[in-house]
Amino acid sequence: MTDSRRNRKVDGFIKKAKKWQEEFETLRNIVLDCELDEDIKWMHPCYMYENKNIVLIHGFKDYCALLFHKGALLKDPHGILIQQTENVQAARQIRFTNVQEIVEMESILKEYIKEAIEVEKAGLEVEFKKNTELNIPEELQTKFDELQP
Secondary structure (H helix, E strand, O other): OHHHHOOHHHHHHHHHOOOOHHHHHHHHHHHHOOOOEEEEEOOEEEEEEOOEEEEEEEEOOOOEEEEEOOHHHOOOOOOOOEOOOOOOOOOEEEEEOOHHHHHHOHHHHHHHHHHHHHHHHOOOOOOOOOOOOOOOOHHHHHHHHHHOO
């Protein structure tokens, strides 16, 4: 039963949200149907499987999103996972601009959530790339070379 999984802190988060209230509530119900535990982390509703972060609900100016913590490991057969910036290595988002989009995608969202739970159960980890290769502008490199004794 989803009611027992509801966290009052998330009730408060949704009630205080100036935007996306209905979208947040719809996403919340979908995620709770997948039997995840609910809490607030990083000031947003976060859903966990055995205390491992699976998915987060968050809102931005132009969209709200489900953020999969290990989204880079999901198969993404529908091509809907978005990498926020090129520096984000593990997380991926599915973005929404209205409740209707969420309702129409409910079964797909549940597939992705269930896969994310399986990724966690399997203990899979994202291999992080090291940002050691920096592109140094030619002028700066010339200056560095001049400064070398």
